[in-house]
Amino acid sequence: MSNQEQQLLQTLRAHVGEQATAVVARDPVNLPTIRNWCDAIGDTNPVYTEVDESDIEAPAAMLDVWTMAGNIPRSYDPNDPRNKVFALLNKAGYRTVVGANTKEIYCRPLRLGELLTGKMTLIDVSDLKTTGLGCGYFVSTLTEFTNQQGELVGSWEFRTFSFKPRERSSKGSKDRQPVPEHLQVRPRPGKMQETEFFWDGCDQGELRIQQCNGCERLAHPPVVRCPECGSYDLGHRAASGKATLHAFVEPVHPPMPFMQYPYICGVVELEEGTRLITNIVHCAPEQVEIGMPLELVFQQPDPDLTLPMFRPAVPSINKTTLNFDDLQEGQTLPLYPIDVTTNLVVGGAIATRDFEDIHHEVAAAKRAGLKDVFMNVLTTNGICARYVSEWAGPDARVKEIDIRLGAPNVVGDTMTLSATLVSKQRVDGKGRVTLNLRVANSMGNHVTGTVTLEFPTQAAAGGSL
Amino acid sequence: MTMTFSGKTAIAGIGATDFSKNSGRSTLRLAVEACEAAMKDAGVSADMIDGMITYTTDENHEIDLCRSLGVEKLTHFSRIHHSGGAACGTIHQAAMAVASGACNYCLVYRAFNERSEQRFGAGVQERPPTPTPMDVDFGWSSPFGLLTPASWVAMFASRYMHEYGATTEDFGRVSVAARRHAANNPNAHFYQKPITLEDHQNSRWIVKPLRLLDCCQETDGAQALLVTSVERARDLKGKPAVISAAAQGSCDDQQMMKSYYRKDISGLPEMELCADQLYRNAEITPGDIQAAILYDHFTAGVLPQLEAYGFCDRGEAKDFIKDGNIELGGRLPINTHGGQIGEAYLHGMNGIAEGVRLIRGDSCNQPQNVENVLVTSATAVPTSALILTQDS
Structure with a gap:
């Protein structure tokens, strides 16, 4: 590190330990805000909205929603050490800031009427680091939340990276042979009169299976005469879209210029009984396994081609809380694909009271270098909490979410959540489970990290067994 | 009922070009060289040849070979479809033609x-303007990037592994x-x-679950064989290899390389159909076979073949192989020339x-006391097989 950098680091670290002016929530924990959040995140646990008001709990992942500024101009806090540090970094050329890690600890569920205060302290400035994005400094803050009685109810550690973007080398792209135009897109399907219904269906968002109008026998690929009853009168029916994976491969070599790697070709067995060659999408190759439940999703590799593809089937919500004693280290949660829609991103930003323009204004997102608006951290947090809670059941509680932030979740993409149970233990008579969590999208990992859940145990419930 | 041609014909001559990565000459020239070598091996002259058979996928017409070989009259010429599935099918056809009297030296x-x-390994990338039924067939797979023979075979392999617990090590x-067999064969790529x-x-991975060393060795070259009646063969130079049975097989919901739509895709019903015909017509059982040439475009296809031809039960090929049975000195040495993995991929x-x-007893890796040899053709396509036997 140069002298200049050492001096900069010294100046930055001089602010470590400083505290910003405390932020008092504008409103106490309240049902309308909870309801808006649950609607936007898609969390349907009745304990948040459907029980007697005295029993209502605020979703844990809403912790930092309560003290957010709201849709008003932010007043400048001269005491905010992060602002001071960012100003210094900006002056030194480290002008781009991205979120790097977020860790929330929830001491207990919040109840209606609690009024939160957040106190943020600058806790660390890292040495100069070089990452894939460029070189710069990680800046960490810790916000502690207390209620009106001064009781600590949770904390939020947030780490950002202020950096100088690294220069993109154009080397390599120059030497590459240009791909002939006809090899830039996937092969078109060969069609004949008797198979056109299938491809017409794809254009209309319907997966069709040939069905004999005489005896209702299904066939794929289509036949021209029903071998069962002899009829030439062949129609089709729409598939439900539910399927299981029968076999799959991952082509690696030779590279096809029109394919995006990695990709999976699978043979799926439709609920109706026929099979189909397709692509398995919205999950990583290593997450694909024979027998996995799948659901239909039409994809357009290019504007002139609509293909029926399959992705992990959205798991059903678990209405009965899992028994802690039945859980096993190493077990995996079902994959959960969620489409990143404008509705989800904008709805999530507003419901988490985050009014940064990059989350609701396309032009602002484009200025930030992305093609559309993208998901804010609090929405991601909420969806992660919802994912593990829907698996665990209504009585499990999220105690901690500790995640590293990666590729942005841009509208049009799909985020797929996955998790593995890595440890379980009893703490104060309750069952604690830590899950390794991964949320991936087409650009890579959106977040990776851990979530800790607390399960009621029979001992805690007073059971004698 | 046995087939009337069983045991009546024999392969009396074999001939090949060198196997290389770049022959430097036309495929017509290769075909003619191989035919000439087979004729010399058998000791027959051009004026004796009256039948010619090849694959539909071969680009050389028999009439063009005739002009260079000096063959003037053909009374039988035909072609067999389905790529590597045609291999033993050509002998099957020749045996029927010779046994029926349609020709004498084929x-x-x-x-x-x-x-x-x-x-072939480059995969299907062409974009024909007017689709043929073949393009319609490819239309169910190519748009999804399932484009290469390795990927088509790997799909079966993935299901086979899932059902029977076979691993990439078993392949x-x-x-x-x-490769051990090829190492002794001076004509092999991997001598x-x-x-x-x-x-x-x-x-490296080619198509998971298949690796580079699961794939055959793509080759320039030609191979020819001469089929005639057993009686005529006895008058020729070498020892006849009697075609005691030959058969073709295609089964329910059959597809080219992609028969994924039938209920069971971890077995090879078209091979079982061939096996039934072979054993019935040759009047032998798998126990009477001392060596086998099992089509090995990809290793994974060899396992279900061992099962389909009755050398072990379904799902047990991995153990049969692990126990050394396919090696020299084992129960059933296979692909003693090195196979298409070690010698050359010649369909x-x-x-x-x-x-x-x-x-004949002159393989580079000759096992002792070989009475009957099983030869198979490609997996995953309509296929064929034959049994060659010592002349009694």
């Missing part, structure tokens, strides 16, 4: 510059055996180049020639 050939010109053992299971496991025709050498 040349069977296959020639290609499969390495230097039209490499690797097939490759190791082939003196054996591999270990570790080499196999370290080789199965070089394997038939090795079957003949095993009967």
Whole structure:
């Protein structure tokens, strides 16, 4: 590190330990805000909205929603050490800031009427680091939340990276042979009169299976005469879209210029009984396994081609809380694909009271270098909490979410959540489970990290067994 | 009921070009060279040849070969479809033609510059303007990037592994055996180049679950064989390899390389259909077979073949192989020339020639007391097979 950098680091670290002016929530924990959040995140646990008001709990992942500024101009806090540090970094050329890690600890569920205060302290400035994005400094803050009685109810550690973007080398792209135009897109399907219904269906968002109008026998690929009853009168029916994976491969070599790697070709067995060659999408190759439940999703590799593809089937919500004693280290949660829609991103930003323009204004997102608006951290947090809670059941509680932030979740993409149970233990008579969590999208990992859940145990419930 | 041609014909001559990565000559020239060599091996002259058979995928017409070979009259000429599935089908056809009297001396050939010109492994990338039924068929797979023979076979392999617990190491053992055999064969691509299971496991992925060393060795070259009646063969130079049975097989919901739509895709029903015909017509059982040439475009296809032809039960090929049964000295040495993995990928025709050498007793890796040899053709396509037997 140069002298200049050492001096900069010294100046930055001089602010470590400083505290910003405390932020008092504008409103106490309240049902309308909870309801808006649950609607936007898609969390349907009745304990948040459907029980007697005295029993209502605020979703844990809403912790930092309560003290957010709201849709008003932010007043400048001269005491905010992060602002001071960012100003210094900006002056030194480290002008781009991205979120790097977020860790929330929830001491207990919040109840209606609690009024939160957040106190943020600058806790660390890292040495100069070089990452894939460029070189710069990680800046960490810790916000502690207390209620009106001064009781600590949770904390939020947030780490950002202020950096100088690294220069993109154009080397390599120059030497590459240009791909002939006809090899830039996937092969078109060969069609004949008797198979056109299938491809017409794809254009209309319907997966069709040939069905004999005489005896209702299904066939794929289509036949021209029903071998069962002899009829030439062949129609089709729409598939439900539910399927299981029968076999799959991952082509690696030779590279096809029109394919995006990695990709999976699978043979799926439709609920109706026929099979189909397709692509398995919205999950990583290593997450694909024979027998996995799948659901239909039409994809357009290019504007002139609509293909029926399959992705992990959205798991059903678990209405009965899992028994802690039945859980096993190493077990995996079902994959959960969620489409990143404008509705989800904008709805999530507003419901988490985050009014940064990059989350609701396309032009602002484009200025930030992305093609559309993208998901804010609090929405991601909420969806992660919802994912593990829907698996665990209504009585499990999220105690901690500790995640590293990666590729942005841009509208049009799909985020797929996955998790593995890595440890379980009893703490104060309750069952604690830590899950390794991964949320991936087409650009890579959106977040990776851990979530800790607390399960009621029979001992805690007073059971004698 | 047995087929009337069983045991009535024999392969009396074999001939091949060199196997290379770039032949430097036309496939017509390769075909003619191989035919000439087969004729010389048998000791027949051009004026005796009256039948010619090849694959529909061969680009050389028999009439063009005739002009260079000096063959003036043909009374039988035909072609067999379905790529590597045609291999033993050409002999099946020749045996029927000779036994029926349609011709007396029938040349069977296959020639290609499969390495230097039209490499199958490159996959299907062409975009024909007017689709043929074949393009309609590819339409169910190509738009999804399922484009290469390796990927088509790997799909079956993935299901087979799932159902029977076979692993990439089990596939690797097939490759190791082939390369050990090829190491003794001066005509093989991999002469003196054996591999270990570790080499196999370290080789790169082509299409998961298949690695580079699971794939055959794409080749330029040609192979020809001469089929005639057993009586005529006895008057020729060499020892006849009697075609005691030959058969073709295509089954329910059959597809080209992609028969994924039938209930069970971890077995090979078209091979079971061939096996039934072979054993019935040759009047032998799997226990009477001392050596086999099992089509090995990809290692993974060898396992279900061992099961379909009755050498072990379904799902047990991995153990049969692990126990050393496919090696020299084992219960059933296979692909003693090195197979298409070790010698050359010649669409199965070089394997038939090795079957003949095993009967003659002059394979580079000759097991003792070979009475009957099984030769198979490609998996995953409408296929064929034959049994070659010592002349009694």
